[in-house]
Amino acid sequence: MSLGLLWMTIIIVGLLTLGIRLSFIVFMHKARISPMVQQALRFVPVAVLSALIAPALFFPRGSMDLSPGNIRLIAGVLAILVAWRTKNVLLTIVVGMACLLILQAFVAPR
Amino acid sequence: MAVYNGAMTTLRSEFLHGIRDELPILIGVLPFGMIYGVSALSAGIPASSAQAMSCIVFAGSAQFVIAQLIATGTPSLVVILTAFIVNIRHMLYSASVAAYTSKLHPLWKWLLAYLLTDEAYAVAISHYQKAGDDMQKHWYFLGAGLALWTTWQLSTAAGIFLGGHIPASWSLDFAATLTFIALVVPALKDNASTAAALTAALTALLAIALPLKLGIAVAALFGMAVGLSLEMKKNRDR
Numbered sequence: 001m002s003l004g005l006l007w008m009t010i011i012i013v014g015l016l017t018l019g020i021r022l023s024f025i026v027f028m029h030k031a032r033i034s035p036m037v038q039q040a041l042r043f044v045p046v047a048v049l050s051a052l053i054a055p056a057l058f059f060p061r062g063s064m065d066l067s068p069g070n071i072r073l074i075a076g077v078l079a080i081l082v083a084w085r086t087k088n089v090l091l092t093i094v095v096g097m098a099c100l101l102i103l104q105a106f107v108a109p110r
Numbered sequence: 111m112a113v114y115n116g117a118m119t120t121l122r123s124e125f126l127h128g129i130r131d132e133l134p135i136l137i138g139v140l141p142f143g144m145i146y147g148v149s150a151l152s153a154g155i156p157a158s159s160a161q162a163m164s165c166i167v168f169a170g171s172a173q174f175v176i177a178q179l180i181a182t183g184t185p186s187l188v189v190i191l192t193a194f195i196v197n198i199r200h201m202l203y204s205a206s207v208a209a210y211t212s213k214l215h216p217l218w219k220w221l222l223a224y225l226l227t228d229e230a231y232a233v234a235i236s237h238y239q240k241a242g243d244d245m246q247k248h249w250y251f252l253g254a255g256l257a258l259w260t261t262w263q264l265s266t267a268a269g270i271f272l273g274g275h276i277p278a279s280w281s282l283d284f285a286a287t288l289t290f291i292a293l294v295v296p297a298l299k300d301n302a303s304t305a306a307a308l309t310a311a312l313t314a315l316l317a318i319a320l321p322l323k324l325g326i327a328v329a330a331l332f333g334m335a336v337g338l339s340l341e342m343k344k345n346r347d348r
Contacts, residue, residue, distance in 0.1 A: 001180055006159055009186045013176065013193045014166035015123040020197055021223040032206050040338045041199045045171060045302045046303050047310040047333030048196050049290040053316055054311035056287040059121050062182075072204055072284060079288050083295035091142060092292035093285060100284055 071103040124246045128253025135229045136261045142289065143262050146173055147269020149286040152278065153181035157270045164266040169227060172196040174286050181283065184323040192327045203231040210238045214248055222248060225255025302344065306337030
């Protein structure tokens with residue numbers, strides 16, 4: 001992406017985000033959101049983030065890699081276990097990063 | 111004059127109270143902003159644009175998503191579409207705050223809307239719902255929002271500084287994926303959200319060949335649809 005296009009992207013996303021935040025406060029303060037839409041919006045973060053996690057773990061270099069040499073998949077699964085057991089954000093990141101760096105240094109050196 | 115002073119004291123104490131209640135959240139925001147700065151740089155985004163994004167977009171998870179998508183060479187339009195989907199949940203916050211801000215000057219409304227993030231909303235709405243003088247509570251909102259804004263800008267700058275000094279062989283770009291994991295897994299509290307997450311993950315893998323990297327947006331919508339239909343089925347069965 002060129003620098004000009006990058007700036008344009010940032011500005012458009014910024015305007016859209018501001019528009020979303022202004023929506024009810026400024027433009028439609030009498031309107032109500034239907035319960036169904038409210039429920040659907042509840043799933044947005046979980047769905048979007050999962051859609052980003054899966055390819056990052058299974059397609060680390062742009063192609064499917066299910067071999068034991070896929071250290072990002074191993075570190076990611078470990079991080080999922082840590083997140084599940086502890087619910088601790090920082091610990092999850094630290095353990096996942098440490099696992100990746102150790103595997104990178106000793107098992108799959110580049 | 112005494113009345114005037116009294117009013118000023120209330121505004122000031124509301125403002126400071128908002129900052130104080132935001133503090134515990136800021137401890138968690140600090141590393142998050144730093145990791146954003148680091149991953150934006152490793153995505154190839156120049157330092158000035160990465161910092162500008164924290165100012166102009168000012169939405170943590172969307173900024174992570176944008177960095178990740180840019181790193182994988184996604185076309186601009188798809189980046190915009192995906193970021194829009196990520197941020198659309200702020201509409202809920204806007205709707206819920208609107209009842210309390212309806213009498214404010216338009217400038218106040220625009221300012222508070224700009225500051226309406228997950229973290230500021232959580233603190234501000236619980237204050238609005240408490241008993242007390244509703245006429246001054248926007249100062250509390252402003253305090254909480256500005257505290258978060260300042261922390262986000264400074265932690266982004268710290269991350270950009272760090273990212274510029276750490277070699278690429280440290281694979282710090284992976285910290286973004288780990289952050290997503292740390293946010294998603296604890297949020298899987300019921301079958302509907304777990305199904306939404308698994309559907310989105312699987313669809314993203316299957317749809318990876320879709321043109322223009324549209325797979326992420328398609329997968330997210332699929333995941334939401336499955337989560338919603340399970341939720342509605344549960345409500346019907348009840």
